[in-house]
Every structure is written in C-alpha cells, then in structure tokens.
Amino acid sequence: MSSVTTFDTRYGFKINVGPEATGQTPLHKMANIMWLPMLGMGFMVLAGALIAGIVQANLASDAFPGGSATDRATVETMKALLPGVIFVGVAFLLAGISFLLASVLGAMRGSGGALQQELASEVYTPRMPASAWAFMALMMAGLMVALISLGFHIYAAVQIYDYYSTGVPPAADSLHLLGRAETVLSYAAPLSMVGIGLLLSGIVLALYTIGNVLRFQFDRVQEIILGRTDIVLSKRN
Amino acid sequence: MTAYVANQTLTTSPTAGLNPAQRMGTLLWLPMLLMGLMVLGAAFGLGVARGAIGADLFETFDASDQASFATLGVLSAGFAMLGLGLLLAAISFALVRLAGVFRKGGASIQKAAGQPVRGSPMAWTAWAFLGLMMMGMMVVIAGFVAQVVAAVSIYDAWIDATGPDGAVVSDLGRAQSITTWSVPVMRAGVALLFTGIAFMLATIVHGLREQALRLKQMATLAESSV
Numbered sequence: 001m002s003s004v005t006t007f008d009t010r011y012g013f014k015i016n017v018g019p020e021a022t023g024q025t026p027l028h029k030m031a032n033i034m035w036l037p038m039l040g041m042g043f044m045v046l047a048g049a050l051i052a053g054i055v056q057a058n059l060a061s062d063a064f065p066g067g068s069a070t071d072r073a074t075v076e077t078m079k080a081l082l083p084g085v086i087f088v089g090v091a092f093l094l095a096g097i098s099f100l101l102a103s104v105l106g107a108m109r110g111s112g113g114a115l116q117q118e119l120a121s122e123v124y125t126p127r128m129p130a131s132a133w134a135f136m137a138l139m140m141a142g143l144m145v146a147l148i149s150l151g152f153h154i155y156a157a158v159q160i161y162d163y164y165s166t167g168v169p170p171a172a173d174s175l176h177l178l179g180r181a182e183t184v185l186s187y188a189a190p191l192s193m194v195g196i197g198l199l200l201s202g203i204v205l206a207l208y209t210i211g212n213v214l215r216f217q218f219d220r221v222q223e224i225i226l227g228r229t230d231i232v233l234s235k236r237n
Numbered sequence: 238m239t240a241y242v243a244n245q246t247l248t249t250s251p252t253a254g255l256n257p258a259q260r261m262g263t264l265l266w267l268p269m270l271l272m273g274l275m276v277l278g279a280a281f282g283l284g285v286a287r288g289a290i291g292a293d294l295f296e297t298f299d300a301s302d303q304a305s306f307a308t309l310g311v312l313s314a315g316f317a318m319l320g321l322g323l324l325l326a327a328i329s330f331a332l333v334r335l336a337g338v339f340r341k342g343g344a345s346i347q348k349a350a351g352q353p354v355r356g357s358p359m360a361w362t363a364w365a366f367l368g369l370m371m372m373g374m375m376v377v378i379a380g381f382v383a384q385v386v387a388a389v390s391i392y393d394a395w396i397d398a399t400g401p402d403g404a405v406v407s408d409l410g411r412a413q414s415i416t417t418w419s420v421p422v423m424r425a426g427v428a429l430l431f432t433g434i435a436f437m438l439a440t441i442v443h444g445l446r447e448q449a450l451r452l453k454q455m456a457t458l459a460e461s462s463v
Contacts, residue, residue, distance in 0.1 A: 183292045190284030
C-alpha cells in the first residue's frame with residue numbers, strides 16, 4: 001500500500017506527498033461538466049428577457065393611452081418582473097465563469113500531477129485550500145441569493161398585476177397592493193446586486209487560488225529541474 | 238523577508254521580482270474585495286430601510302417618510318453600482334497578480350535551467366488595461382458622487398411637501414436630470430472595468446505564449462548541446 005504524507009506549505013494550502021498522482025477531485029469533475037450548462041442557461045434566460053422586453057414594448061404601445069386594465073396590468077407586471085429575470089441570467093453566466101475557473105484548477109491539478117509522476121519520484125498534490133472552499137460557498141450563496149431575489153420580483157409582480165387589474169384608473173382601496181410591491185422591490189433590487197457581488201467575490205477568490213497553485217507548480221518544476229526537494233517543502237511539519 | 242534553503246535564495250516576499258503594476262495588484266486585490274463587499278452590504282441595508290419606510294408610505298402620506306424613501310432609493314442604487322465597480326477592480330487586481338506569478342515563475346524556471354532570464358517588456362494590452370481600469374474606477378466614483386448630489390436634491394424636494402404632489406419641482410427636476418445621466422455613466426464605468434479585464438486576460442495569454450516560446454528555445458538549446 002502506498003503511503004501519503006501531508007505537509008504544510010507557504011502557498012496557503014497543505015500538500016499530500018505520495019508516489020502517485022491522484023487526479024481531479026469530484027468537485028473539479030462537476031465543474032468540467034457544469035460550466036457549459038450554466039453558460040447556456042444564462043444565455044437562454046437573457047435571450048428570454050430580451051424577447052419579453054420586446055413583447056412588453058409592444059403591449060405598452062397598445063396600453064397607453066386608453067388601453068384595457070388587463071393590458072396595463074400586464075405591462076406593469078413585466079416591468080417589475082424583468083429586472084429579476086435579467087439578474088438571474090447574469091448570475092447563471094457568472095456561475096458559468098466560476099465553474100470554468102474551477103475547471104482550470106482541476107486541469108492544473110491533473111496535468112501537474114501527471115507531469116510530476118513522469119519526471120519525479122514523489123508527486124506533490126495540493127489539498128483543497130480554504131480560499132477554494134470559500135470560492136465554492138460564495139458561488140452557491142450568490143446563485144441562491146439571485147434566485148431568492150427573483151422570488152421577490154415574482155411576488156411583487158403578482159401584487160402589481162392585482163392592483164392594475166382592478167380597473168382604469170386602478171381602485172384607490174387597493175393602493176396597499178402597490179405599496180406591498182414597492183416594499184418588496186426595495187429589498188429585491190439591492191439583494192440581486194448582493195447576489196452578483198457574492199458571485200464576483202467567488203471569482204476573485206478563484207483567481208487568488210489559481211495564483212497560489214501556479215506559484216506552487218513553478219517551484220515544484222524548479223525543484224525537479226534542480227533535483228532538489230527543499231523548495232516547496234521549505235516549511236516542513 | 239528572505240529564507241535561505243540549501244544553496245539557493247528563496248525570496249518569500251510576495252511582491253519581489255514584479256513590476257509596479259503587479260506589485261500593486263498583489264497588495265490591492267484583497268482590500269478592493271473587502272471594500273466591494275462592504276459597499277454592497279451598505280446598499281442592501283439602505284434597500285431594507287427603504288422597504289421598511291415604503292410599507293407605511295402607501296397607507297398614509299408623510300413628507301419625511303417620502304423624502305427618506307426617495308433618497309434611499311437613489312443612494313441604494315449608487316452604492317450598489319459602486320460596490321460592483323470595486324469588485325470588478327478586485328478581479329482586475331487578482332488578474333494582475335496572476336500575470337505577476339507567471340512572470341516570476343517563468344523567470345525562476347529559466348534560472349533553474351541555467352539559462353539567461355529573459356523577461357518581455359509590458360505588452361500594450363497591459364497598458365490599455367491599466368488605463369481602462371483607472372478610468373473605469375474614476376467614472377464609477379464620479380457617478381456615485383452625482384448620485385449622492387441627486388439624493389440630497391430629492392430629499393430637499395420632498396421634506397416640506399404637503400401631499401403626494403407637493404414636491405419642490407426645481408429640486409425634483411434637478412435630481413431627476415442628474416440621475417438620468419449618472420446611472421448610465423456608472424454603467425459606462427463598469428463597462429470600462431469589464432473591458433480592462435478583457436485586456437488583462439489578453440495580456441496573460443500573451444505572457445503564456447512568450448513563456449511557451451522561451452521553453453521551446455530552452456529545449457532546443459538543451460538538445461543541441463547533448
């Protein structure tokens with residue numbers, strides 16, 4: 001049975017030292033598969049939003065002036081709904097980029113391990129660093145927040161539809177519906193930005209992790225060229 | 238800080254061997270990330286406060302509530318865009334740091350192989366990135382300042398209003414004309430930052446090509462010397 005030893009390093013992660021390359025982790029394999037569906041979904045959602053925007057514009061030209069309550073209600077409902085849909089589309093695209101960066105990390109891990117196995121007696125495999133875990137958490141949190149925000153937009157859109165469908169002009173005693181919608185939209189708009197912000201923060205951490213892994217790999221290649229074992233493991237535990 | 242390992246000096250300072258832009262990127266990505274998250278948190282907080290005021294406002298009109306509701310709306314949008322700009326700046330700096338890692342690592346490999354270290358001068362795409370990033374940040378900040386000015390005008394417009402139609406028209410008009418251009422200006426700033434990121438990615442690709450070429454040269458030299 002082959003023995004694997006774990007060492008601390010100065011790159012912000014521990015490494016496993018063993019005779020064989022371990023290959024990509026399940027997370028990397030998931031990222032290899034998921035980046036394309038995420039990009040595809042983001043593109044489809046944004047294309048859907050564009051078409052809905054065109055429909056909304058056509059409806060609006062009929063609804064003003066003197067249109068029916070239903071037309072007006074539909075236009076106002078779409079006006080409330082579309083920003084949420086657009087944010088979800090952008091969130092899917094950013095999630096696609098995030099998965100792609102995770103896939104880059106997986107490729108670096110896989111090819112780095114294979115290179116070491118070919119050229120050196122020991123294979124140094126980085127263990128998943130805290131920044132990579134934080135990246136995954138931020139990405140998932142960002143997606144969830146964007147979807148929650150879409151939920152708020154849908155709720156507000158329903159209230160707005162109920163308000164405007166009461167008649168032309170809308171019934172004064174149903175003004176509370178508009179107030180409820182405005183309140184929910186007040187939460188939803190910044191919440192969407194927070195979701196996008198979480199996804200962007202995840203991307204920053206992914207780039208930081210890639211930088212650290214690259215530093216490690218450059219040092220490891222240097223070790224192999226020089227036939228030394230004391231550059232990467234300069235801080236042995 | 239420098240650690241000595243066997244006969245080779247290992248420079249552990251994260252900024253050694255980097256050009257000034259890469260040094261800046263290595264140091265600034267984290268502060269930008271934290272500032273961006275804090276500003277977005279503030280935007281969310283302002284949105285929650287706005288929502289809490291708005292719930293009562295549609296039942297009974299109150300000038301103070303209306304002033305706060307309208308002001309917080311403009312401020313929240315400004316903070317959100319500023320936060321987005323700061324996060325994009327953090328991504329830009331993280332990419333610059335990555336370019337620095339490539340530069341430093343490539344040099345260390347050449348040195349280890351016993352070859353003269355050849356580093357390429359800063360590509361034009363890197364200069365374009367720097368210009369776009371700085372312009373983008375300035376534009377976003379200018380747009381944010383305009384949003385704050387608009388928020389003050391909106392507050393002045395509504396604070397003494399006697400009813401839903403009682404806003405001071407001149408103040409309201411000024412605020413609306415400012416927000417009409419400040420929001421697209423901030424979006425343009427964000428677009429400049431995105432374009433800068435694209436140029437930085439092009440710079441990294443350029444650096445990778447140079448390194449591959451240099452490795453090929455080194456391999457050819459090694460083969461011919463055998």
